[in-house]
Amino acid sequence: MIVTTGMKPTDEETAQAKALARELGGRYVPRGNATLASFMRRYDSKQVLVTGPDGLRLHTADGDQPLRYHPGMALVRVKRLREGARDPLVEISGVRPGDSILDCTAGLAGDSFVFSFAAGPAGRVVALESEPVLHAIVREGLRTYRTGMVDADAALRRIELIRADHAEYLSSLPKNSVDIVYFDPMFRIPVYESSSMEPLRGVANPAPLSHEAVREARRVARRVVVLKENRDSGEFERLGFTWVKPKKTSAVAYGVIRVEHH
Template sequence: MINTIVTTDRKNHSDSLKLAQMAAERLGIKLVKRNREPMENLREMYGVDNVLVAKRGSFTLDTPEGELFFHPNMSQLRIKNIRMGEGDHMANALDLQEGMTVLDCTLGFGADSIVASFVVGEGGQVIGLEASPLIAFITSEGMKKFLATNYELHSAIKRVQVINADYNEYLQTLPDNSVDVVYFDPMFRHPLRDSHNINPLRSVADHRPLELTAVNEAKRVARHRVVMKENSRSLEFARLGFNEIAGGKHSKVHYGVIRL
């Protein structure tokens, strides 16, 4: 059960209403009239934490901690850096090459998947799994409608396949050696102090830690590498058998690598 309702912007445009109706059907949540009500009032009236708002052809999730909506964020700058030959720590850790198939088990709003999609190119494939129905919905719809400023970013976004699924279950359905790379970016066990901008995401994200059973499944499924992103000081790397650590020397984020 998703603790969320869906409504429109204050002006109740007909296009926004159609979007809200589609979201209500897809997510199985209640559609309510906005009537210019503030978000705090709607949350109290309907006893929910979150309000999904359809407006101007897109969706925003209003949470008590702030708003969530799809945007490529840092992926645009990271792609620019790659094009200029400066590289990318995640792409290097995954050892991405053109034509590879990447399974991103923790999609979120897709920044890492977008970068991976750019690197593997049109001949490659990036599948993004997201356990939260709300995040998967907002990301999927946002990727469909986002108008990128350049062809490379536009193409990279459109090639990402979004699936609402729990990676623990999804990995078990895949044949041995069926993708090149499996990537995990779970919610950090010890969040970085300066990462306040993702606080709204924390309220609806999957907080379960990555378990060794999933890592073993990933090793069975991947042909090339299994990679996990975590706080650079995290003990999760050792606990889960990621003995090779990659990333910037002074970076607060590192990547655990298992070569296959």
């Protein structure tokens, strides 16, 4: 993978590009006036990661849109929560101020954002992302993205993003150590009307959720394990979650496992 900058980089953006190349095992190439397509041809690379004033952008040879950090619909959901509205994930998970949440499949960390806002300053959200490039993009986004709302920005900054495989991380945790464990793997059946997810699909971990990970989640969770999936995927039945009926118009559904430790 090639790492570069915009055409008129600051010293900070150049230093960031060099550091990211070292972190990701890529190659830093000064931008000059070259196009990103020419970089891909010249260096036989299918990915170019670009630093810039608006954050990191990942351009791919087969992608129309670059992948960059954005909170997407999570920002709309947080705005609604600020106004006292209800949110399906908040209601289904039962998240309360001060809770600890482990998001095992962060992606762009949209649901982590919602959890962090709902859990408040006394809460804790740890979000796991296994894929190095996606981890780097989201890490920088959580650090720098501005929503225009002080409390929402604070919720983003509180998210602890860790590069880790969720199965390994879960196995390292003590029993009953977090209130909520959450899974939102790449859907087995994509929701194609969610066009903002297409750039993510090319770099996210495509592996299905395992029975072992769910068993570990049940051990670690104090109250509930939650799975988000396409309602027609069959994953809720396969993994032993109780399916929560979605709105008739939504392909997205949740499954829950209520945990009782003795």
